[in-house]
Amino acid sequence: MTPTRRELLFTLPVIASAVQRTAASPAKSWKPKVGILCRYTDANIEFAAAEGFKSLELNAGARSRLDAAAVTDEEIEKIKGSIARAGLEVSALGISVNHTAPDAAERTRINTYVAKVIELAGKMGVPYIATMSGNMPGRRFPEQVDEIVRVYNEKYFALCQQHKVRILWEPYPEGANIATGPIGYDALFKAFGNSAYVGIQWDPSHFVRQFMDPVQCMHDYIDKI
Numbered sequence: 001m002t003p004t005r006r007e008l009l010f011t012l013p014v015i016a017s018a019v020q021r022t023a024a025s026p027a028k029s030w031k032p033k034v035g036i037l038c039r040y041t042d043a044n045i046e047f048a049a050a051e052g053f054k055s056l057e058l059n060a061g062a063r064s065r066l067d068a069a070a071v072t073d074e075e076i077e078k079i080k081g082s083i084a085r086a087g088l089e090v091s092a093l094g095i096s097v098n099h100t101a102p103d104a105a106e107r108t109r110i111n112t113y114v115a116k117v118i119e120l121a122g123k124m125g126v127p128y129i130a131t132m133s134g135n136m137p138g139r140r141f142p143e144q145v146d147e148i149v150r151v152y153n154e155k156y157f158a159l160c161q162q163h164k165v166r167i168l169w170e171p172y173p174e175g176a177n178i179a180t181g182p183i184g185y186d187a188l189f190k191a192f193g194n195s196a197y198v199g200i201q202w203d204p205s206h207f208v209r210q211f212m213d214p215v216q217c218m219h220d221y222i223d224k225i
Contacts, residue, residue, distance in 0.1 A: 035091060040065040040079060049086035056083070057130055060093040060117050068116035076123050092128040092168065092201070093121050098176030099134035099155075100147050111155045118156060122163025129167045130201050132177035133188060141187070144178055149191045152198070160197040168201040173210055181212055185221060199224045 035055025038044045048056060060066040065079070083090060095117050101107040114131070121129055134151065136144050152167070160166065169179035169188075178184040185200065192198055202225045204214035218225065 033089070033091070035088075037094065042082070045082055045086050045088065048088055054088060055091045056088055057092045057094050058090055060095050060120060062113065066093065066120065068120040069113060071120065073123070076120070080124055090124060090126045092130040093117055093124075093126050094130040096132065096175065099131070099151055100136050100144065101134075101176070102136055107151075111151065115155060115159055118159040118163055118165050121165045122159075127164065127166060128199075128201075129165060130170055131167060132172055132175045133169050133179035133184065135176050135178050141178070145187045145191050148178070148188065152192070157195070157197050166197055166199055168199045170201045170203055171206040171210075172203075173206060181207065181210060182217070182220065185224070189224065201225075 033054040035053050035057065036044075036048055037057045037059075038048070039059045045056075058066055060068055062069065065071070065075075071079075095114060097110045097114060099107075099110060099114065101110055114129075117129060121127070134144075134148050136147060139147075156167065169177065171177070171180045173180045179188055179200070188198070200221055202214070202218060202221075207214040207217055
């Protein structure tokens with residue numbers, strides 16, 4: 001339908017005002033840093049730099065070069081230097097464990113090690129720990145939420161505050177994890193009281209394979225990613 005002269009005269013000032021506002025406040029550009037997930041080795045650092053990557057998520061599991069229970073401060077400084085000389089930065093340290101493992105001895109071992117990973121991240125200037133929430137198979141969902149919150153508050157958050165590190169959940173559905181989508185996210189964020197020390201590592205592939213819309217998830221939880 002063709003607009004009338006009256007409609008055009010009414011609309012043009014509105015459009016002009018919008019254009020002026022846009023010109024006065026241009027949208028901020030987003031410049032993502034493309035990176036890779038790997039273990040720290042000299043060869044991996046060389047490869048990442050040669051291929052033009054800018055960012056790394058490094059595995060911080062036991063028996064890796066970033067074994068948080070074994071790596072020394074001297075080794076940490078050498079690793080930081082190697083990464084910096086390559087023009088790279090570390091966005092996250094990855095650790096795939098069950099923070100609420102049902103076996104008490106296993107849980108203590110895991111919680112102690114993750115605490116050391118948080119300390120390691122602080123020494124390296126890495127802002128995030130990439131992990132899963134934890135779970136307890138066979139237990140009621142609310143019980144699992146409560147236990148995850150208790151463990152994080154008791155074992156991790158004081159160190160997160162001290163070292164300026166945030167714990168991010170990857171939505172991996174086959175892992176020790178209830179933070180795989182909106183149901184888990186809503187329950188956990190509510191139970192944590194919107195703590196600054198937990199968030200989402202947004203991985204669209206894991207949402208797609210759970211038949212979820214990754215873009216909608218991004219919109220819904222943008223302040224947690």
